[in-house]
Amino acid sequence: xxxxxxxxxxxxxxxxxxxxxxxxxxxxxxxxxxxxxxxxxxxxxxxxxxxxxxxxxxxxxxxxxxxxxxxxxxxxxxxxxxxxxxxxxxxxxxxxxxxxxxxxxxxxxxxxxxxxxxxxxxxxxxxxxxxxxxxxxxxxxxxxxxxxxxxxxxxxxxxxxxxxxxxxxxxxxxxxxxxxxxxxxxxxxxxxxxxxxxxxxxxxxxxxxxxxxxxxxxxxxxxxxxxxxxxxxxxxxxxxxxxxxxxxxxxxxxxxxxxxxxxxxxxxxxxxxxxxxxxxxxxxxxxxxxxxxxxxxxxxxxxxxxxxxxxxxxxxxxxxxxxxxxxxxxxxxxxxxx
Numbered sequence: 371x372x373x374x375x376x377x378x379x380x381x382x383x384x385x386x387x388x389x390x391x392x393x394x395x396x397x398x399x400x401x402x403x404x405x406x407x408x409x410x411x412x413x414x415x416x417x418x419x420x421x422x423x424x425x426x427x428x429x430x431x432x433x434x435x436x437x438x439x440x441x442x443x444x445x446x447x448x449x450x451x452x453x454x455x456x457x458x459x460x461x462x463x464x465x466x467x468x469x470x471x472x473x474x475x476x477x478x479x480x481x482x483x484x485x486x487x488x489x490x491x492x493x494x495x496x497x498x499x500x501x502x503x504x505x506x507x508x509x510x511x512x513x514x515x516x517x518x519x520x521x522x523x524x525x526x527x528x529x530x531x532x533x534x535x536x537x538x539x540x541x542x543x544x545x546x547x548x549x550x551x552x553x554x555x556x557x558x559x560x561x562x563x564x565x566x567x568x569x570x571x572x573x574x575x576x577x578x579x580x581x582x583x584x585x586x587x588x589x590x591x592x593x594x595x596x597x598x599x600x601x602x603x604x605x606x607x608x609x610x611x612x613x614x615x616x617x618x619x620x621x622x623x624x625x626x627x628x629x630x631x632x633x634x635x636x637x638x639x640x641x642x643x644x645x646x647x648x649x650x651x652x653x654x655x656x657x658x659x660x661x662x663x664x665x666x667x668x669x670x671x672x673x674x675x676x677x678x679x680x681x682x683x684x685x686x687x688x689x690x691x692x693x694x695x696x697x698x699x700x701x702x703x704x705x706x707x708x
Contacts (some may be wrong), residue, residue, distance in 0.1 A: 371701045400430075400496040402477065407493040410437060412484035417477055420496065422470040427502035429509075430478055430494065432464040434674035437485045437490025440558075446474025455483070457517040462705045463551070467510045469502040492676060508543050512552065515540035519559060528566030536615075554583035558640045572640065576647060581632070589628060592621035593652070600659055600707055601626075601708065605666040629656045633679030636686070643683075647690045651702075657684035658706040 389703070399408065400418045408416060422428060432439060440455035441464055455464045471619050480492060499506065515536045522533040545554040557580035564573035600622065602608040612619040632653055635641035646653075657680055660667075668676045691699045 409491045410482045412486045412488040414635045415481040416481045424473045426470045427499040429497035430466040433493040437493040444477040512543035525664045528563045529685040549581045554580040592624040595621045595695045596625040603662045628679045629653045633683035
């Protein structure tokens with residue numbers, strides 16, 4: 371009997387050791403300047419390590435692709451320092467910036483928020499500096515203000531003066547940094563808070579200002595090319611028109627991912643759908659041009675979520691338009707599709 375218990379204890383010990391080793395093996399190192407892309411399912415977490423000296427600055431940016439993720443930074447002694455889930459929506463960047471207070475090995479955890487049936491991917495970038503600069507500290511302050519704003523939004527405190535104050539302070543910092551992406555994001559959140567407070571007329575302006583910030587010169591040129599030239603209806607036609615590495619391929623990706631991002635804002639509630647439908651017909655134009663291609667592109671990429679937010683927003687737009695002006699969408703579709 372003693373031998374049996376000894377063997378059982380030994381087997382249990384070996385199993386726990388193997389499990390612990392597996393968990394350690396799952397932890398990867400992030401290397402500055404070397405973006406890493408991985409697939410992830412809802413409920414999964416990926417952990418990374420980064421070695422920091424005291425006062426060293428670390429910046430992490432995660433590009434979400436079809437799934438919402440949260441970032442957590444843990445100190446060398448296991449204390450959670452930052453949990454950042456400010457976006458709460460798909461296909462946008464999730465940031466995390468920090469100035470180390472002590473030397474050691476820190477852990478960065480990326481967690482997928484959706485149900486286990488949801489699959490997506492992300493790309494993560496790491497930036498390290500010997501010390502934080504004044505712009506870095508402004509970025510950390512702006513990110514903190516966004517985290518605090520999100521906490522108020524999650525409590526439904528849309529009309530709380532603190533929310534308006536924090537978002538205004540964050541917007542001012544992003545403007546000082548000349549960061550147009552996060553200016554646009556913050557303006558979108560301002561619009562969301564105003565919509566939540568039933569101030570729909572006031573919400574239109576920050577929404578429109580946000581969209582205009584994202585319409586950079588390259589995007590405007592890509593949109594002009596897409597409107598005039600993109601009429602591919604099969605995968606073969608698309609590959610001939612937009613071969614990998616070509617300028618036309620870059621323009622195609624720029625336009626479709628832009629409207630995929632806008633669609634993700636609508637899906638996440640950051641952008642009020644009915645307000646957007648009143649002026650956002652270009653999203654529907656983009657969808658009509660790629661509609662026939664989507665099944666083949668998804669099959670080629672082995673990604674059923676490719677441009678799913680664009681498609682969902684377009685279908686919602688069609689339903690809304692048919693209710694507002696019956697027959698208008700059908701006529702529009704015939705003109706766009708030829």
